[in-house]
Amino acid sequence: MKIRILLVMLLFSSFGAFAQDKEDDRLKNSYTVMKEILATPDQGIPRELLNKAECVIVYPSVLKAAFIVGASYGRGVITCRTGSSHSGPWSAPAMFALEGGSFGLQIGGEATDFVLLVMNDSGATSVLSSKVKIGADASAAAGPVGRSASAETDAVMKAEILSYSRARGVFAGISLEGSTMRSDDGANKTLYGKELTAKQIVQGGKVKIPAAGEPLIHLLNKVSPRHAK
Numbered sequence: 001m002k003i004r005i006l007l008v009m010l011l012f013s014s015f016g017a018f019a020q021d022k023e024d025d026r027l028k029n030s031y032t033v034m035k036e037i038l039a040t041p042d043q044g045i046p047r048e049l050l051n052k053a054e055c056v057i058v059y060p061s062v063l064k065a066a067f068i069v070g071a072s073y074g075r076g077v078i079t080c081r082t083g084s085s086h087s088g089p090w091s092a093p094a095m096f097a098l099e100g101g102s103f104g105l106q107i108g109g110e111a112t113d114f115v116l117l118v119m120n121d122s123g124a125t126s127v128l129s130s131k132v133k134i135g136a137d138a139s140a141a142a143g144p145v146g147r148s149a150s151a152e153t154d155a156v157m158k159a160e161i162l163s164y165s166r167a168r169g170v171f172a173g174i175s176l177e178g179s180t181m182r183s184d185d186g187a188n189k190t191l192y193g194k195e196l197t198a199k200q201i202v203q204g205g206k207v208k209i210p211a212a213g214e215p216l217i218h219l220l221n222k223v224s225p226r227h228a229k
Contacts, residue, residue, distance in 0.1 A: 023191040024212035027093060029060035030077045031216035033113045033166070038223055042146055043171055045115065045164060049143065049156075051228040055080035055118035055127065055202070056090075056220065057181070059098050061111040074098035074114065075184060079217060080124060080202040086227045090220045091205070093213040094198035095187035099180050113166040114176070117143065123160030127181060128199040134161060135177030142173030 034056075037044040050056075059076030078096040082088035098114065118124050126138040134140045143162035156162065165174040183198035192207050201207055209217050 023095060023187050024210070026060070026075060026095065026187075027077060027210065027212040027216060030058040030093075031213075031219060033058050033060045033115065034216060034219055037113075037115060037164075037166065037171060038219070040171075044145065045117070046144060046146065047224070048228070049117060049119075049162060050224045051226065053117040053119055053162075053224075054086050054121065054124045054227070057096055057114075057116040057118065057127075058216075059096075059114040059116075062098070062114060075187070076114070077213070077216070078127070078198055078202060079220065080118070080128075081227050082203075082205060089225070090217050091202040092207050092209045093216060094196075094201035095184035095191060096198055097182050097184040098176075099182070111167070114174075115164045115166075116176070117162040117164075118160065119162060120160055126160065128183075128197075128202065131180055131182040133178070133180050134163075135175075140175070140177055142175050145171060145173055 038050075041047060055078055057076060057078045059074035062074035074097070076096050076098065077093040079090045079093045080086070082091050118127055123138050126132045132138050138160045139158060140161040140163055141156055141159035143164045144156060145164070161176075163174055163176045165172060185195070185197060188196045188198065188201060191210060192201070196204075196207065
């Protein structure tokens, strides 16, 4: 009996370690995506827009093949600027999920990275409140690309969310209308060891940044330390 109990304990311990590794890998991969995109300002997200963003959401290596059979989903992370006026440093990262809808034109058979900028209070409130449908619960637009891209078009200025994709090294604005996003609460519990929603993590300030998430948050604090209204 004791041996059986011990085996069960070892099994659950191993499962917990495996789950933690998955969340750590998600954080590390999200950092890699942002680092590579920000390293090419002439082909990536305009720094002006990143400075105006209140939250950043990264979904690394989403596979198009999953979408064909209707089981579309991506798993990524969200971080938001802290403080009542969003003037503080970037928050601890929370696990976030992307599901369903049409993901626009993609390159078949390739993993696609997605980066979303949440541009204002109403967008942040929508994204963090519950399951949000892009284009319905929160207005969205394909984000402009490159250092010289215009960030003053009506679509960009009115959008609550600006979305981007990268496949085969090609980075571009893309429409994610019809997709839904929500807090990945199971993964948040695995990462932080207790029941937490994404809103509690990024706005509550009650958790420390996990070691695997430090490179991503450090990068964002370095390249965009202040919020530009």
